Structure formats: structure tokens, C-alpha cells
Amino acid sequence: MITYSEFLRIRRQEQEDSRTLAKLTDDILEEMKEYIAINKNSLDEARKIVDEKRIDEISTQIKNAVSTLEQIMNLRMLKIASMAILDVDTEQAKMNMLSKEIILFDNLLKLSKEHKSAIINELKSVEPKKLQKVEEDSNGEKIVIKVISDIPKFVWRNDKSYGPFTFPNVIEIDKDVAEILIKSGKAESA
Numbered sequence: 001m002i003t004y005s006e007f008l009r010i011r012r013q014e015q016e017d018s019r020t021l022a023k024l025t026d027d028i029l030e031e032m033k034e035y036i037a038i039n040k041n042s043l044d045e046a047r048k049i050v051d052e053k054r055i056d057e058i059s060t061q062i063k064n065a066v067s068t069l070e071q072i073m074n075l076r077m078l079k080i081a082s083m084a085i086l087d088v089d090t091e092q093a094k095m096n097m098l099s100k101e102i103i104l105f106d107n108l109l110k111l112s113k114e115h116k117s118a119i120i121n122e123l124k125s126v127e128p129k130k131l132q133k134v135e136e137d138s139n140g141e142k143i144v145i146k147v148i149s150d151i152p153k154f155v156w157r158n159d160k161s162y163g164p165f166t167f168p169n170v171i172e173i174d175k176d177v178a179e180i181l182i183k184s185g186k187a188e189s190a
Contacts (some may be wrong), residue, residue, distance in 0.1 A: 002031035004061065007068040014075040021079055021096040024072070029098055036065055076101065084108035141175045144190040151186050 006028075013022035039062045046054040083093045084105055094102050146168070153163040156177055165171055170190055173181070181187040 002028070002035050004035070004065055004068075007032065007035075007065055007072070011068050011072050011075070014072055014079075019079065019082075021076055021093075022072075023096050024076070024098060025096075026099050032065070032069060036062060039065070077104070080105050081108055085112045087112065142172050143175050143178050144170060144172050145178045145181060145187040146170050146190045147181075147187050149186045151181065 010022050010024060010028075039058055043055065043058040043062065046058055080093075080097070080101055085108070087109065090105075090109070093105065097105060147165045147170070148167060150167050151163050151165040153161060155161050156174075162173065162177060165187075171187075178187065182189065
């Protein structure tokens with residue numbers, strides 16, 4: 001039969017080692033449930049004989065046991081989530097898990113892998129940015145520049161509107177406009 005000190009020992013072990021799970025089997029969990037059930041029976045008996053002092057003591061024991069078990073489960077869930085996200089050795093990770101924790105771990109591992117895979121696939125399938133074409137000026141020599149800072153729409157001295165251009169981008173633009181944008185630190189040669 002398990003005692004409350006065993007609840008405390010398991011919690012302390014979970015708190016001390018932030019990476020591995022304390023040994024907590026389904027059998028130990030059943031013993032914890034039995035401890036609470038026995039205390040609830042004692043509480044019912046104390047209520048029948050109206051022993052207020054005993055009622056308070058047993059109520060406190062039950063409350064403490066449930067609270068400690070909740071703290072243990074919270075610590076374990078954090079570790080299980082971390083192991084799933086970091087994709088640790090599955091068999092090693094499952095050694096000290098409850099059967100319900102193994103299900104949680106497997107689900108988190110699957111979700112974590114799907115999430116990572118989706119992001120990696122998005123990165124792999126990114127298309128190159130297209131050049132933004134600007135109308136040619138009448139004397140029109142054009143050059144290609146990289147926009148390194150957002151550039152709002154502006155009117156050039158030939159009364160022609162340019163922009164807006166957003167970072168990061170590559171554009172083809174009149175040479176004289178490009179030179180000013182490069183000198184101002186908004187763009188650089190491509």
C-alpha cells in the first residue's frame with residue numbers, strides 16, 4: 001500500500017530531473033487512486049460519527065494527495081511535450097510513462113513532426129520574387145537594384161511616379177533614380 005510520502009518522493013524526483021521522467025507505472029497510479037479511495041472511505045466514516053477534527057484531517061490529506069498528483073502530472077506533461085518536440089529516442093522516452101502518457105507522447109510526436117515538415121516544405125517550395133517593372137523613361141537606361149528598406153511611392157523630377165517598393169525585393173528602374181535610392185541607403189546594386 002502506497003503512502004503520501006511516496007507521492008512526495010515522486011514529485012521531488014520529477015522536480016529534480018528536468019529531462020527524464022520518474023518511474024511511474026500504471027500499477028503505482030492505481031495504488032495512488034487506492035490511497036485516495038481509502039481516505040474517502042475514512043472521511044465517510046468520520047462524517048457518520050461527526051468527528052470534525054478527523055473530517056478536517058482526512059479532507060486535508062485527500063486535498064494534498066490530489067494536488068500533489070496534479071503537480072506530478074503537470075511536470076510530466078511538460079517533459080513529455082519537450083521529448084516529443086525534440087524527437088528523442090522513442091523507446092527510451094516511453095520506459096517510465098503511463099499508458100495514457102504514451103498515447104499523449106505519440107500524438108504530440110506526430111503533431112510535432114507534421115508541423116516541422118509543413119514548415120520545411122513551405123521553405124523548400126518558395127518561389128523567387130519577380131522583378132517589379134517600372135515604366136521606362138524617355139531617355140531610359142535601366143538597372144536592377146535590391147530594395148533593402150521599404151520605399152514609399154514618390155514622384156521623380158520627370159513627374160513620373162515610382163513605388164511603393166517593399167523590402168526585400170529586386171526591381172528594374174531608371175538609372176538616375178536607382179543612383180539616388182542607392183545613395184540614400186534604401187537600395188543596393190543587384
